[in-house]
Amino acid sequence: MAPDEALIAVALGAYTLGALALLVYFFSRVTWLRDVGIPLAIIGCVAQFVQLAVRFELTGVWPLLNLYGSLSLFSAMSVAIYIGFAFRYRLWFAGGFVLTLAAIFLAYGVTWYEGTMPPVPSLQSYWAKIHVPIVVSSYAAFLVAFVFSCIYLLKYYAAPARPGTPIAAWLAALPTLPQLDMIVYRAVAIGLPLISIGIITGAMWAKEAWGAYWQWDPKETAALFSWIIYLAYMHLHTRHAWRGLRTNWVSVIGFVSIIFCYLGVNIWISGLHSYKV
Amino acid sequence: MTAAIRDAYADFVRTFGNVLFAVSLFVVWGILTLIGVVVDQGQDPSAYMQAYAAPVARAILRLDFDNIYHSPWSVGIIGLLLLSLAVCTFKRVIPARLPPLRPVNVEKIPLHATFDVAMPAADARRRLEQFFASRGWRVRERVFGGTEWSFADRHDWARRGVLVAHAGFVIIAAGTTLYWARGFSGELAILRGETAQVAQTRALIRLDDFAYRIAPIMTKSGMVYQPVDYVSRVTVTGNDGMPKAMTVRVNHPINIDGTLYYQASYGFGMRFVVMRNGKRDAALSNRTYVEGESLDLPGTQRSVLYDRFAPTVDKQSGMPTADPRVNDPAVVLAVSQAGAALGEALVPLRTWIDVGDGWRVVPERYVLYSGFQYRNDPGVPLVGIGAFVLLAGLVISFYLLPARIYLRVDEDGPNRSRIGAAATTVKGYDVFQGEFSRLMVSLEGSWRPTKP
Numbered sequence: 141m142a143p144d145e146a147l148i149a150v151a152l153g154a155y156t157l158g159a160l161a162l163l164v165y166f167f168s169r170v171t172w173l174r175d176v177g178i179p180l181a182i183i184g185c186v187a188q189f190v191q192l193a194v195r196f197e198l199t200g201v202w203p204l205l206n207l208y209g210s211l212s213l214f215s216a217m218s219v220a221i222y223i224g225f226a227f228r229y230r231l232w233f234a235g236g237f238v239l240t241l242a243a244i245f246l247a248y249g250v251t252w253y254e255g256t257m258p259p260v261p262s263l264q265s266y267w268a269k270i271h272v273p274i275v276v277s278s279y280a281a282f283l284v285a286f287v288f289s290c291i292y293l294l295k296y297y298a299a300p301a302r303p304g305t306p307i308a309a310w311l312a313a314l315p316t317l318p319q320l321d322m323i324v325y326r327a328v329a330i331g332l333p334l335i336s337i338g339i340i341t342g343a344m345w346a347k348e349a350w351g352a353y354w355q356w357d358p359k360e361t362a363a364l365f366s367w368i369i370y371l372a373y374m375h376l377h378t379r380h381a382w383r384g385l386r387t388n389w390v391s392v393i394g395f396v397s398i399i400f401c402y403l404g405v406n407i408w409i410s411g412l413h414s415y416k417v
Numbered sequence: 418m419t420a421a422i423r424d425a426y427a428d429f430v431r432t433f434g435n436v437l438f439a440v441s442l443f444v445v446w447g448i449l450t451l452i453g454v455v456v457d458q459g460q461d462p463s464a465y466m467q468a469y470a471a472p473v474a475r476a477i478l479r480l481d482f483d484n485i486y487h488s489p490w491s492v493g494i495i496g497l498l499l500l501s502l503a504v505c506t507f508k509r510v511i512p513a514r515l516p517p518l519r520p521v522n523v524e525k526i527p528l529h530a531t532f533d534v535a536m537p538a539a540d541a542r543r544r545l546e547q548f549f550a551s552r553g554w555r556v557r558e559r560v561f562g563g564t565e566w567s568f569a570d571r572h573d574w575a576r577r578g579v580l581v582a583h584a585g586f587v588i589i590a591a592g593t594t595l596y597w598a599r600g601f602s603g604e605l606a607i608l609r610g611e612t613a614q615v616a617q618t619r620a621l622i623r624l625d626d627f628a629y630r631i632a633p634i635m636t637k638s639g640m641v642y643q644p645v646d647y648v649s650r651v652t653v654t655g656n657d658g659m660p661k662a663m664t665v666r667v668n669h670p671i672n673i674d675g676t677l678y679y680q681a682s683y684g685f686g687m688r689f690v691v692m693r694n695g696k697r698d699a700a701l702s703n704r705t706y707v708e709g710e711s712l713d714l715p716g717t718q719r720s721v722l723y724d725r726f727a728p729t730v731d732k733q734s735g736m737p738t739a740d741p742r743v744n745d746p747a748v749v750l751a752v753s754q755a756g757a758a759l760g761e762a763l764v765p766l767r768t769w770i771d772v773g774d775g776w777r778v779v780p781e782r783y784v785l786y787s788g789f790q791y792r793n794d795p796g797v798p799l800v801g802i803g804a805f806v807l808l809a810g811l812v813i814s815f816y817l818l819p820a821r822i823y824l825r826v827d828e829d830g831p832n833r834s835r836i837g838a839a840a841t842t843v844k845g846y847d848v849f850q851g852e853f854s855r856l857m858v859s860l861e862g863s864w865r866p867t868k869p
């Protein structure tokens with residue numbers, strides 16, 4: 141097994157075990173599981189970044205130019221942003237969900253592995269080195285927002301439904317709804333400027349490669365669509381009555397649109413951005 | 418102004434100044450862009466008829482969904498957004514983000530604290546102000562109805578972040594409008610060795626050479642032919658009349674008098690030898706055809722379409738392969754009679770095909786052509802500035818939390834004062850709760866040593 145493949149295997153293994161440990165921790169609150177899960181998350185994430193660096197070193201080709209590489213960065217950045225949040229705001233209880241998603245996206249990325257290919261001419265640009273990581277990082281921030289929105293919605297709907305039960309007591313131990321909402325807001329506040337920079341650098345690159353900074357290519361348009369959804373999120377969040385339940389639904393819809401923009405457009409709709417070309 | 422007009426204006430301001438209305442516009446804008454992602458744009462009407470059920474296809478065409486970004490819907494929604502943005506700015510954003518200094522009912526504000534200190538009011542106030550000033554807060558004093566108030570502000574300037582973000586959006590909108598009003602774009606396909614003139618700028622471009630490089634790569638799912646490079650060597654003559662040699666590649670456009678030219682595509686022009694009863698037809702034979710062009714045979718209703726070039730034909734099966742490098746080339750010719758298709762044939766180069774009535778067509782040799790896109794966009798600097806301003810606005814709005822603390826000090830006896838503090842931020846109270854209590858604890862703590 142080549143070193144980069146071994147590192148991917150390490151990352152996948154660490155995420156899977158870490159996800160298991162943290163998911164059981166989420167339900168059982170047995171703290172040693174958390175203490176096992178945290179290092180596994182960190183090991184997986186570090187292995188992924190080392191893998192990308194090793195791959196670049198071995199092949200000399202920027203490793204993010206196909207779905208394999210970009211999904212790999214997506215899952216690594218999701219875990220990295222999550223780890224940052226978890227350390228800062230003590231949110232390890234959500235790690236199982238983030239690691240599960242990271243493992244799924246990484247495993248899916250591996251199915252697109254085709255070996256090493258030189259990039260097609262339009263991807264041979266220094267913009268590839270700037271634009272792709274920024275866009276993928278914004279998706280990762282939205283993934284973290286999505287996970288906390290789901291936890292918010294779970295708590296919102298499930299807690300009042302079963303008052304006095306162990307489930308209610310268990311949900312009560314999660315951060316309060318306003319706290320969860322604030323975490324989502326903070327994650328979106330990372331994702332929205334990043335996707336804005338991503339769209340802008342994409343436009344600058346497009347200007348260089350295709351002649352126009354905006355071509356209404358399905359990919360850029362889908363990114364604009366997601367941008368609009370998160371813009372709606374931010375604006376609704378300025379309204380007291382909308383902050384919370386509704387904005388968290390918008391965050392969920394936003395992430396669905398991100399996945400459509402990221403994978404749906406590449407796989408189903410061919411255009412200038414399609415990796416199939 | 419009559420009452421009716423006043424009412425209508427009030428309704429307009431109420432509607433357009435409502436963030437929920439703006440968000441509804443975002444939703445419509447989002448739906449329009451999504452339609453544009455899902456429905457292929459700029460196709461021929463027949464393509465929609467083929468791809469969709471007839472009523473859907475008719476709806477797509479009638480509603481301009483085939484060119485949605487330039488449809489009245491899109492332009493209208495952007496117009497409404499800008500209008501709403503303008504009204505919101507004056508009716509909501511400025512009053513909400515830049516509130517005047519005024520007294521408040523301290524107890525009514527969710528984040529508040531009161532405590533007593535053993536100190537005359539004037540000294541307590543000076544001390545309070547020092548406390549905030551030393552932590553970087555900007556402190557101002559005002560008197561309202563005989564009561565003295567102090568206001569401590571943090572990141573006061575950042576209250577304008579939203580305005581900056583909104584201004585960025587407006588500048589981008591202005592930049593794109595400028596392209597619509599003054600810019601132009603187009604496409605050119607130039608055969609190797611030929612010169613083309615750009616209609617709008619009169620610039621001359623001669624294609625001296627075109628080359629492409631393709632790497633065959635064995636992958637798990639089979640052989641992939643990966644394009645690695647496209648290069649056009651051109652001689653351009655711009656406004657100054659001086660011919661200049663330049664190279665155009667993907668990601669490396671050239672600039673001729675402010676118009677940018679990009680490597681967009683390439684293809685194979687074809688020279689045919691066309692013969693009638695063994696005699697060469699000079700008019701048809703002396704020109705180069707590009708893919709998609711037809712030769713009309715004089716004196717008949719027959720035409721031969723040069724459909725496409727097949728760079729490599731498999732010797733054994735006689736079928737075109739996926740290899741885009743030229744090895745054993747052939748052309749696909751489609752013959753039709755009065756518009757009705759008669760048949761299609763794959764014709765290797767330098768072989769002939771009989772098309773009836775004594776006509777014979779020989780694909781003789783190919784000539785590479787290079788496809789360029791050009792674009793002159795005077796709005797680019799504005800869009801660039803707008804993007805920068807927008808980003809700055811986003812960062813200011815999201816990462817700085819302007820907060821204001823209202824402070825009043827009341828005399829509560831000869832050597833006693835009562836301090837009331839209340840805090841507001843531009844993002845509600847929850848975000849500031851922890852920090853406010855910490856501030857109040859250290860504020861109260863700073864008095865402790867002097868307490869009796």
Ligand code: HEM
Pocket residue numbers: 371374375377378436439498499501502503505506509510513514579582583586807810811814815843844
């Ligand atoms: C086009 C119509 C728009 C309208 C009518 C509108 C209106 C508003 C209003 C009323 C607020 C709340 C101000 C407050 O409560 O203090 C706001 C906040 C904001 N707007 Fe807009 N806006 C529009 C478009 C945009 C666009 C295109 C952007 C681009 C990025 C944007 C970025 C923001 C930001 C960053 C905030 C602050 C959010 C926060 O602090 O959480 N707005 N907008």
